[in-house]
Amino acid sequence: MNAVSNTGTSAVAGTALPERPIARKTRAGAPAPGFAGPGHTAMEVVRPDALARTDPFVLLMDDTLDFAPGQPVGEAHPHAGLETVTLVLEGSLDDADEGLLQTGDLAWMTAGRGLVHNEHVKATGHARILQLWVALPRSKRDGDPDLQVVPLETLPLRSEPGVQARLYSGSTGTLTSPTRNRVPMTIVDFLLAPGASTTQALPGAYTGFLYVIDGSLRAGHETLSSGDIGWLERVPHDATRLGLEAGSSGARVVLYAGRPLDEPIMQHGPFVAGSREELAAYYRAYSAGTFRRISELGRDGSRETYASPYSARR
Template sequence: MATNRKLVRVYTPNDEPGFLGPDHKARHIVRGDFKQTDPFILLMDDMLDKKDEEPVGGEHPHAGFETVSLLLEGQMGDTKHKMKGGDFQIMTAGSGIVHTETIDRIARMRLLQLWLNLPKKDRWTTPRVQDLSLANTPKLSENGVSITLYSGTLAGLTSPIQNFVPLIVADIALEPSATTVLDIPVDYNAFLYVLYGNAKVGEDEQLLSQDQVGWLNISGEEGSSELKMMAGKDGIRFILYAGQPTGDTIAARGPFIGDNADDLARLYQEYRQGKMGHIANVPEGQRILL
């Protein structure tokens, strides 16, 4: 018998100044101790409304984790691949990689970027990048419920994305008063981020509204669980993130994740010595277009 899931932690992130200047605001979606959020390290909702052509951003490194990017609006990317609204990317930084995010034009953009832990055994894996276009993303629309599945398996859909950590990422919309039951593995840590509207969530029908983050209860058991939802009068659109915890402890500093402080010191040294290649120059086998 499936376990019924419910909301156990709800909060509304504040808009904060972003690092790209006055036209950039950001929300810190995932917060708290990693033991509580595992396998999710952080998630930022970056909103940019750039009104000039002054370059912002630039080159920077990553190592020890994966960046999971869902572009809600706008365009971004490097010389090898441009992401458009609705596109998805997982960049496995692994042993260490450099990438460039420079914006030198008038632009409006909204990006959800997650930092996802790599399991200890895979932390220093060979870097790679997977790009999944909106056109090739599995979709379902029935009974007032629409699901776009970027990663994992949900509602009979399966994404072509390859995962080190079992991960579900889905953009889900319910029409006004529509209901659904989402089947999520019971041992996955999971949360919802509401883009608009509201819904009653879980068996206790707790209200979750626009801009709120709602974390679900989690069990250490195996098997499936059910999350019941009923949309409000305006409907709801939210992003579901659900992942299997790694059970690891991590050390974090700047753009790097490691097992301990020695890892972080080594990574900074390798970056300063120019030992990390640029993601735009990885061999074709490490650049996967889906």
């Protein structure tokens, strides 16, 4: 793939990249009571019912918490065969293992062969979070668990007139994220002023989606508004350009795009695997007590909190 400039054109050839279309549009589900009890509202953005089409993404939940400060959020539970990517949109969560996650912070947990998660999480009041599940490829599912914590102030920040792009993974413009990916992936949180526009370069082989948090915008010749999901499918080009233009009230939209695994994927409860036999093995291992606990990761160096030469204002 050619190097891509900040304007979404090929820096090598000097020609414009093909424009990436939105292949289809869906809507986030209606708010419903969440697993953590009264005060937890959950919206299902990506459902795990068409994994061959959403590969490598398994699900995305949009959760709102209105709890008393100090109230526990859920309880310990296992994961295996996947990664969870948690982005705090509003408020904060106090996690004894991941630290205090504030607005704009992200926690990237790799479950690998098995990890017990969410052991010591407490509310600080109101919070809204996005949690993405990403399927691990067969070659990575038996790997060691780890945790990457990405504070907002460490993010590569792309600023243009009326546009701020917070880079959590992959690249945008001339910037590259330091996060380590088992699955090649781009995650960018775009904040656009009314009428502002920008472009994002993406490999043609990437699938993924845009999730509109607020406002409205034009993307890939499709109009999207708050709660809409605009889906990207593979196209026969090495590199493409996704154009974004905010509507009259501005927009906030999160881009999740990644390279498909192109191998069998199935999900059952907190586990993702390639076969029923593999799922059954995860359940046996968890019952046998062989899963690691997330509280152990900081003690053995399997946790990383990023610091970078970039800075952003909270």
